[in-house]
Amino acid sequence: MSPVADRALVxxxxxxxxxxxxxxxxxxxxxxxxxxxxxxYLVYFGSYYYLWxxxxxxxxxxxxxxxxxxxAAYLGAGWMGRAFWFNNLDREIAREVREGSxxxxxxxxxxxxxxxxxxxxGEGFFRFVFYALPGLFLAALLASFPLPASPWQWGAFLAALLxxxLVNSLLNCLFGLLSFFFLRNEGFLWxxxxxxxxxxxxxxxxxxxxxxxxxxxxxxPFSLIxxxxxxxxxxxxxxxxxxxxxxxxLSWMAILTLGLALLWDRARRRLVVQGG
Amino acid sequence: MSGTGGESFxxxxxxxxxxxxxxxxxxxxxxxxxxxVKCRLAYxxxxxxxxxxxxxxxxxxxxVLLVLFSHIPHIKGWNREEMLFIYGYFLLxxxxxxxxxxxxxEFSDRYVVKGELDRLLIRPLPVLFQLMLEEIELxxxxxxxxxxxxxxxxxxxxxxxxxxxxxxxxxxxVLAGTLLYHGVFLLLASLAFWAEGKTGxxxxxWNLNAYGRYPIEIYxxxxxxxxxxxxxxxxxxxxxxxxxxxxxxxxxxxxLTLPVSLAFFGLGLLGWRAGLRxxxxxxx
Numbered sequence: 001m002s003p004v005a006d007r008a009l010v011x012x013x014x015x016x017x018x019x020x021x022x023x024x025x026x027x028x029x030x031x032x033x034x035x036x037x038x039x040x041y042l043v044y045f046g047s048y049y050y051l052w053x054x055x056x057x058x059x060x061x062x063x064x065x066x067x068x069x070x071x072a073a074y075l076g077a078g079w080m081g082r083a084f085w086f087n088n089l090d091r092e093i094a095r096e097v098r099e100g101s102x103x104x105x106x107x108x109x110x111x112x113x114x115x116x117x118x119x120x121x122g123e124g125f126f127r128f129v130f131y132a133l134p135g136l137f138l139a140a141l142l143a144s145f146p147l148p149a150s151p152w153q154w155g156a157f158l159a160a161l162l163x164x165x166l167v168n169s170l171l172n173c174l175f176g177l178l179s180f181f182f183l184r185n186e187g188f189l190w191x192x193x194x195x196x197x198x199x200x201x202x203x204x205x206x207x208x209x210x211x212x213x214x215x216x217x218x219x220x221p222f223s224l225i226x227x228x229x230x231x232x233x234x235x236x237x238x239x240x241x242x243x244x245x246x247x248x249x250l251s252w253m254a255i256l257t258l259g260l261a262l263l264w265d266r267a268r269r270r271l272v273v274q275g276g
Numbered sequence: 277m278s279g280t281g282g283e284s285f286x287x288x289x290x291x292x293x294x295x296x297x298x299x300x301x302x303x304x305x306x307x308x309x310x311x312x313v314k315c316r317l318a319y320x321x322x323x324x325x326x327x328x329x330x331x332x333x334x335x336x337x338x339x340v341l342l343v344l345f346s347h348i349p350h351i352k353g354w355n356r357e358e359m360l361f362i363y364g365y366f367l368l369x370x371x372x373x374x375x376x377x378x379x380x381x382e383f384s385d386r387y388v389v390k391g392e393l394d395r396l397l398i399r400p401l402p403v404l405f406q407l408m409l410e411e412i413e414l415x416x417x418x419x420x421x422x423x424x425x426x427x428x429x430x431x432x433x434x435x436x437x438x439x440x441x442x443x444x445x446x447x448x449x450v451l452a453g454t455l456l457y458h459g460v461f462l463l464l465a466s467l468a469f470w471a472e473g474k475t476g477x478x479x480x481x482w483n484l485n486a487y488g489r490y491p492i493e494i495y496x497x498x499x500x501x502x503x504x505x506x507x508x509x510x511x512x513x514x515x516x517x518x519x520x521x522x523x524x525x526x527x528x529x530x531x532l533t534l535p536v537s538l539a540f541f542g543l544g545l546l547g548w549r550a551g552l553r554x555x556x557x558x559x560x
Contacts, residue, residue, distance in 0.1 A: 036476035040483055046499075047486040051351075054494040059348040187325025194329050198336040208343050 015110060016118045023122030037131040038138065045079040045139050048203065064207045070234045071205070072145035076136055077157065077233035078202045078226050083132035085165040085225055087120040090189050093176025106268075113264065117169045124165055146235075153235055156242055160229035163249035167224045168196065170256035177260070180267035201227035221252040301405065308409040316414055323414075330415045334422045337363065352493040357430040358521050359491075364426025365520070366489040366513030369453030371419030373461075378411040380461045381478070384468035391558030404462075404548060434521070442520065449519075449530065452537035453512040457485075459537070460507065462544030469551030481507065488513035504529075508536050 049072060056068040063071070093116065096102040105112050140147050148154045175192045179185045197203070199222035206217045206227050217223055228245045231237050237245070293300050316323045341363065345356040354362070379387070387393040387407070396406045431438065464478045488509035492500055503510045511533045519530030 033476045036480055040476070040480050043480060043483045047483070050487075050494045050496075050499075051490055054351045054491075055344055055348055058351055063347050182319075182321065185322060185325075187322040187327075187329060190326055191329035191332065194333045194336060198339065204340050204343060208347065210343075210346070 016114065019110075019115050020118045020122035020125070023119040024126050027123060027126040034130055034134075037127075038135045041079055041083060041131055041135040042139060042142075045076060045135070045143075048075050048079070049139075049143055064205070066205065066207070066236075069145045070236065072143045073140075073147075073234040074205060074230045074236070076139045076143065076145060077230040080128075080132035080136040080139070081161050081164065081226060081229050081233075082202060083135070084124040084128040084161055085168045087124060087169065087172065089116055089120050089169055089172035090176040090192065092116065093173060094179035094185060094189065097176070097179045113173050113260065117166075117173065120169055120172075121165065148233060148235065153232070156232040156237065157229055160224075160232040160242075160245070160249075163246065163253070164200075164225040164229050166253055167221050167249060167256065170253060170260060171196070171221065173260055174256065174263060177263050177267050180270050196222055196225060199223065200225040201230065205230070219248065221256065224249045224252060304401070304405075305409055309412055312412040312414060326415045327418060330418055331422065334367070334419060338426075352491050354491050357433045360426050361430035361434070361521060362491070362514055362517040363489055364423045364430065365450075365517035367419040367423030367426070368450045369457065369512050370485070371416055371423065372450070372454040373457040374416035374419070375413050376408040377458065377461055378413045379407050380465040382411070383407070383465040388468045388555070389558070393555060394557050397555075403552065404545075408458075436520065446520075449516040449533050452534045453516065455541040456508065456512055456533075456537035459540035459542070459544035460509075462541075463547040466544070466547040466551040469554050484509055485512075490514065491518070508540070511536050 052071055052075065053068070056063060056071065061067060066074070093113075096105065102112070105115075108115075137147070139145075148157060171192065175185075175189055178188055182188070199217060199220060201217075201223060206214060206223060209217060218227070224245070228249065232242065293303050338360070341356070341359055344351075345359070349355065351359065387396075393403070396403045396410075399406065460481060461478065464481060467477065484503075484507065487495070487499075487503055488511075492503060492510050492514050495503065504515075511530075515526060516530045516533050518526035
């Protein structure tokens, strides 16, 4: 690589790192909300924790292949992980398309979608560090479920969480860009949000669905968002299963990126800047 | 229509209804509704997508319940049909509340900080009435027929016999539950008069609403006490629903639904009026 290209690459990477860092720093202003933030996540977690507790009491020691402590760990990871991967990229992109401010974004020297995803990463990182991790430790204490025992298990959880974040963000970009074609597409965004909540396994591990649905649901990209990191956290994945899920995740990321590139190309040509 | 005096007719030029007429507010509410329908139908595909996704959302909760009950016979003694009945009941006050509460979420930003409240204050209508109806959430209302269908299905499976009195009680309890929600969130929205900017309390309480739709027995002592007496969300869903299923156990408690709801709505109104008196508009 020539020194010039080399410097361009370094410049490019540091640009995106700066975008992520800026979003993170701007959110630090909200750290006074720390306790309400943590409590909100605990309340979320609690509503499902008690339901599942009653379910396991009725179902005996285990349900499917899960024991109750494993289920509690799964739920904890699910709700706290959601703090990291959940973002409003779809809405933000849709708004910028609708309001026409996207035109200004397009002349900036970065990849618009890349910049949005990196900013969302900074935001997710903020929520994860300030709300989710403390929430996770508190939940583990209150609900007495085991935290990952080994550094490898923590690493697997974090790696899976990152894949989940990227898959979810790519999906969000895809659905946000649909507003190029529909102008007002909140309905589609709602449908997508519901699909993510149900099919990603936040509420319900996919193992508990009827047998014929399981393989289908497990191969959809949604399963990577929550089902994958939650199982990694609860220690339900063998190394080979972890590897298989990672490959699935990378494949879906490639497919979604390709789809996004095609859609972006067509969308740019359709751009209508309203108002004047 | 009384037709005396021309000065206090509703805005509609043809055949307005007098302010003191019983139907004055309902007819205005219908106007607000018609306005919202027209706005939403301008983007038809989006409206239908929103509606379908809302139905899908209810379906998803049902999927969770049905999948759970494919593994276990009952939760704390409540079987599948009873749980569906409770959830169906919960949807009635919940959807009525959601339909008329969209502006509580925007209240701090849109009405207090940006000063849109000024616009409502200069109109000859109760401010709260305008606030509730300015942004009607049409899709949310479809939870109502879904809830009715769920209740009808499980009531027939359970062989519940309903008389006219039960329907009357149902109507009163559902309206009371809606008022209770309105009281709680009106109070929280009114906090914006004192603390501008987000307090984070509203999403916190919002997340608690999931606790009202499951049997209260699944919660431990402290939490159960909180949900029954401090922030009585159990009165919106579980307690009144259970009184139809097992009247002997739950009817005495369910009888408190109306007084508790009125008390909370009154509290919300007090906070709201105190806040309105404090409001001084925005600087710009």
